[in-house]
Amino acid sequence: MRFRDFGLLRKSLRKVRSILAARYKSQAGFDFAGLQASTSPDAFDPIWYLHRYPDTADFHQGPFAHFCLHGAKEVRHPSPHIDLSSLYRSRPNLHKSDPDLLLKAIEDNLGETARPHLPSDEYSFEYLLFKYKLFDAEWYLARNRDVASSGLSPIKHFVRHGSYENRDPSPAFDSEFYRAVHPEYVEDSLTAVEYFVRIGARRGHVGIGAPALERWLEAFDTLTPRDIKRIAADRSLSHHAVLVLHIIDVDAVACFDRIFAAWAAQIGVNCRICFVRGSTVPDDVWNRCTFRVDGHEGMSTATSPNEAIGFSPTTTLIFCAGAQIMRPHMAYMLALTLDQSGADAVYADHDHIAEDGRRSAPAFKPAMSPDFMRSTPYAGNTIGTIFYDRDRKLYEAILGRAMLGHAEITWAAHLLQIAPSKVAHAPFILSHDCLIGSCGTDHGHGLSVVPMERDRHDNLADVTIIIPTRDHCNLLRECIDSIQSDTDYPSQQVTIVVVDNGSTQAATIAYFAELRSNPGVLIVPSPGPFNFAKLCNVGAFHAKGDVVVFLNNDTTVLRRHWLQALVKQALKPDVGVVGAHLLYPDGTTQHGGVVLGVQGVGAHRLKPAAVGPAGQIDLPREMVAVTGACLALRRRLFETLGGFDPVLKVAFNDVKLCASAYEAGYRNIYMGEPLLYHHESKSRGFDVTRDQQHRNAREAMYVRDRFGPLFQNDPTYSPNLSLQEVDKLATPPRAIRPWRRRSPSERWRVLLLCYQHGLGHGVAIVLEQQALFLRERGWDVVVGGPKRSRDLAYKGCERVSLWTPEAAAAYATSEGIHCIIAHTPPFFSITRYLGAEPLVYFMDHGEPPAQLFPDREAREDIDWEKRFCACLARRVFVISRAIQDAQHRPDTMLIRNGNSHLSSWSERWAGQRDSLRRKYGFDDCFVILNVCRFRSAERIYKGVVRYGNVASDLPYFYPDIGEKVRFILAGRGDDDDVAAVQAMGLDVYPNVSDAELIELYAASDLYMNFSEWEGYNLGIGQALAMGLDVVASDIAAHREFDIEVSDSILKICASIKKRQAAQDDAQKTRHSKLDMWKTSLGTLAQTIEADLQASERQRASAPHREQRSARGD
Structure with a gap:
């Protein structure tokens, strides 16, 4: 049965209910009808149940009774809103045979804000899309022409790809609108439309609002x-x-x-x-x-x-x-x-x-x-x-x-x-x-097309066409045959250079032998690993023509005058690189020029528009970049520019060549007329493995590093258009309204961004110190990020709720923010949305190695995104040398965390120490403290297991002190976590208050932590402020402190023995060890202020029009 057959299914259900109503009161008198009447349709959806489990259709008491009697025990999901197996795992004592209690538990779960048992399967997502009438297959196909060639049905494509790419499922849902109005959807790790059907619709959300242009104009x-x-x-x-x-x-x-x-x-x-x-x-x-x-x-x-x-x-x-x-x-x-x-x-x-x-x-x-x-x-x-x-x-x-x-x-x-x-x-x-009436004409796309006289250039130059290849004889033959038979250009002035990258197939070798008898073709061997740039350079070395044309082997000629059109443009002395409008064989556009910066790198214009509309509105124009699949320029210019960069083995070599020509003062030209067909990547394939994707990202970053301003603001593309999808509205636009810039009498305004602002979060504490320091320096400070209960107060700062980098960028642009300091994901992605202003800074607190966690790939992706977006940040600050050593930008600045804001050892604490030790039962003990999270996923990475091993091994190394040493662990964890670490021989103080935590520091004798990675260890910073000696694992972040580090349990136990023997003397000399925030934050503020002043001077020193007399000259 299809999802669309809801009407028929509802009629059948009504019949079943009317016929069997009298039978519902059964099973020892249980009133199924009464219970179903009191159960919300979100907790039990009979249409869903019958559709999901068609074998229940013949059950004589109906779907609800089936669930109560059998389905609950068989772990059949009662509605698309609840994952019953997940609920059972979290509540193993839940009575599956008591439908009253079970349905109450389901209802309670549906009311929870956290939504811990939300389904994530495709089937329930598809069902909900149709239930809320949100998916229109014909509309989706018409709006997304690439779907037809994906091999997936429209609904499958949307569920697996389209929703993640923020495509709309139908006119009934506007993803962009919903993301703007309900940015909290990101909290549940769902796409906007999935959040709507699973959660939002039941909360009364609407999926569509004012038209996008109307919203953009208003904002x-x-x-x-x-x-x-x-x-x-x-x-x-x-x-x-x-x-x-x-x-x-x-x-x-x-x-x-x-x-x-x-x-x-x-x-x-x-x-x-x-x-x-x-x-x-x-x-x-x-x-x-x-x-x-x-x-x-x-x-x-x-x-x-x-x-x-x-x-x-x-x-x-x-x-x-x-x-x-x-x-x-x-x-x-x-x-x-x-x-x-x-x-x-x-x-x-x-x-x-x-x-x-x-x-x-x-x-x-x-x-x-x-x-x-x-x-x-x-x-x-x-x-x-x-x-x-x-x-x-x-x-x-x-x-x-x-x-x-x-x-x-x-x-x-x-x-x-x-x-x-x-x-x-x-x-x-x-x-x-x-x-109004005849007043003006609405041209649809906003520009009128009026034929105008074009330049004429009748000189034809000698041309060398360079085609890299490896096997794929059929593609190469089609390409060369089409050039030689379908090109209106004097054949004696055209040489084809085939650069063979180690072909081995017999058909290809035989074809090469055939080509060698053709005086217009030269075969040049270039074996070795695939490197497109190197292959093109080898071909150019053998070129004799005045113009070189680089052509993919999976292209064929569409227009006979294609070569004349390219050469005429390339011969102009002020023209650099010339590219063509390319089509897929089905007539849709493959390449219509490249817009830099879209999705962080670049995207083809017009893709995948049909040739009809594209041909009507597409015209020759200057572009910064065109595709290397068909690219022409003068040979001497190619040599002057240094050719293709062989560092870029696969991608972005064409972008770098074009950007180099543009920056050298040449005009790069895109020919608006479709000239060739391109069977994209048929010979090389697409980048699908993670290694290939990472190589692609490295190559993209290599180019972005060198041409950052062009990626922020491609001059051939309006700053009012999106860097997420070509020709959509930019939210925000990258053009700063000049009257909103700072006047000399106004304060600097900074936006500090962090995803977690809760008490106890280390990054939030650092952000708080920055906010306070900048406020005291005379700045206006705005703190952005999600708002939750128990957040830090950020005294004297404006606090705004911002869930996404897009929302943060829009706020910064609209509210006159001069600079942004991003502290955590996802806000590092803000550089994908902004131009040159406001200035963006990254404060990198580091990320633990992804291999320490089960969700390794997801963590790797977060780190790659941060690295990718850092290319366009004004500067990257790091909080420790350990993070600086892991950076990929050589110009990072160290802004080391301080601990002077933390509670510090004083005579007051010295006077309270004895009473605190009695309070916590520490009399006559040597107390070792460790403060860290100890949830199951973090115990190894946070060194809790090693800490437990030290506690277990100490009595065997030193039996005389084994019973005198207490190993204390304080931090966040649930009951299961507490039981697990207690089994290691540790005394656990879970989820203590800040006041209790400082008391534990004061009452302890030694601090230990054996994390496998830290950017900055806040627990050690607090221990030093409270005057404790510290022994820690030998990692880079710990070596930056003046403490003892070791990974040897034997040496660690010996250190405990030594300190236990000197316990009383140590307390007499105990004193705080403070790193002052003032020093590092002063460097931070001075650096940013200097950058802002330099930016203002640069604008002021632009070639302003000198004041002239009112008569001109």
Whole structure:
């Protein structure tokens, strides 16, 4: 039976109930009907039970009675919300044959916050998806074109992959919305949708809210009263005289009142507005416009360019045309961007607005891309430009052409006359295209496509096509055959170099023999382990052509002119690397350019869009990176750049080559037209093993280390678009609103992030010390992370509930945070969401070796994520040399933990010691204390087992003191844990209060700890503060203390014997040993302040526009 047959199943159940109601009272008079009536459907779901266990359908008393009489004993789950086997394991004394008690236990479990017995199987997840009508297979297939080729049904794909990738199951559930509203879902280690169906829906949560764009605009684009106040108070543009020239065409007339009001509401800069008559506006209509404007100070109308520009003092011109409704900060932002960037011209983002105020279709634009601008005037209907009096005639000519229509093409043509580096992009929505009646056009994707004249280049150069290969003769043959038969290029000017990486198959060797008779093909042997970069370099060494084209052996030609198209671009002296639009054989896009930074590394644009829509909207453009599957550049340039980096054996060698060309000042070009087919990784395969994945991560980090700013902000990709999924909205955007930056009179604001803030958590204690120190230094301190009971108070700090790195990034961006210090996972991942600001620092407290735990792979993944994200942190601080030695960044800074905040030995404690020893029964004993967690999963790693071995062995080494020595263990553990460590011969003080713990330190004679790993041992720090001698395991973190370390039980027992003999003398000289926080935290604060000041100076020293006279020159 399928899940969708719920209706039929419910009808059958109603029949069963009506026929058998009288029989329910049976089994020694037990009232099954009454018990079921009082049982919630979440505790027992009859439809689930019949569906999950179809053999119960014929049970004459119905599914509920079957569960009570048989199912409970057979461990059949009564609903998709409870794992009965887990419940039984936790409560072995639960009576399975007493349905009343059992169902009460189930109901109690469903009400628990911790949810300890939640199912995790696919079957119950699928059932719940259909029960809540959340899965639509057709919709899921249409939205996720890769599912069809996965070999899985849509529902299986979603349950196993899609939900973990935050894909939506249907229009009825919005993962992004739910994650934002209920970030606590991460606590249960579930995906957002699984949390909803298993927990959230029963708590009244909703799975869908306002549309994503509406939420984004509210969170990141709305001007608050504080924003308006700060912009209006900014005097940095007081020397600017802005002239706005707004061409009113027939579309704009219908919106004229709104256009007029928007310009009248401009803030932050002095501007004059001149409304210019477009050529298509009738006299009577224009007269109404002039009547509206007459008498308003700073506003005028004009019918000619000369009249419009006039001779008034001007520093900045804003050209605008059509039905454009301006945001209040439009003129301010364009003038500010020109002033701060030193650019000669600027454009901004825009969206569309309906008559009722609803906004849609934002056009989030890249930095200046000449090839893209030649294909479509993506700058839009508004641009700003510096006014030079000497160019007055030029501006009049530009305005005159725009008045005739298609002003956006005129603006684009003007921008293309300026050096790309002198055209700035303000990545903020500063205007709306008006959508009232015929007023404006909604282009869907936000950019209009207008054919424009393209460059022509008829010179054809000699070309060498380099194809690395190893066996896979069928793929190579198809590739070469398609090149030689389907390429419109003079064959005498094309050489194919096949780089053989040790082929052994007979068919391949025979094919090579065949190719050697072809004068246009050269076979170059390059045996050894696979190294794509090295193979390409070997091929390039044998290249004679002016242009080299690197081609995968699993590509075939789609367009005959493919090679001409690549070569014509590659021959341009300012062009670096050229890549092509590649398709899968089924016509979907495989490569549409590479966006750096997406998912931390990079992702293909358009993937996996169908060729139809992609062909309609995709155009040539500058990109930082293109795929190495088809990549062309001049041979001399390839050599100048150093070729492919052989360190990158498999991946990211193409990204590094492209990034190197970009940083050297070249334009890398992506050809928007589909040119070839690519059967991705058919010859090499995908990275599926953990070793392959780790190699891939190392190669990614190698490139990220060297080109960090490009991964934070790929200039060919809008900072308003996501680094998690291409072309989704960024939450938060990576563009910082300039008016929210710190003014000289304002305090620094820092966000400290930690996942656990509970009393007794070592990391939280360190964070508390940092917070207090920075507050005393004059900072505003915000502490972020989940809020729970028994959290530290963080006196004087703002406390915000943040569960995820995404939420933390959004908060930091919106609330004017200047720097972030991340202390624990998952907040190290915050660098995946942010650009260059705010500055991010990691405070690495270290992680114990993963092999010490049963969940090794999960812990390894956490460590890899921290290492991966550290590449884009401003700095990494470590709390001990032990952690510093394990770091992969050579520039880590040691900020050693102090212990001066802890209780310390004093005359007061000395005076109380005897009474405390009597209180705890320590009279006439030598007391050894160890403080650590001792749960079953941690006993070996925390050294509890070794501590127990010392306690057991001491009497055999030194019988005379065996009964005089007490081994105390204090820490967290449950009853089973206590029993286990007591069996080792230890006296256990479980879950004691902080006050009791300090009393144990005061009453003890020696402190011991034998952890196998520590970043910083807080227990030892406390022992030293309380004046105790310490003996500890010989690990790096312990060697940093001035204590005795040893792993020899014999030597440890001898040390106990020695100290026991000197017990009384030791107490006479007992004194605290303190490491002061002030020293290390002073270094931390000074370092961060210096970085922030350097960042401010860098912005201040950018090529600002020098203050000029209002007449320009």
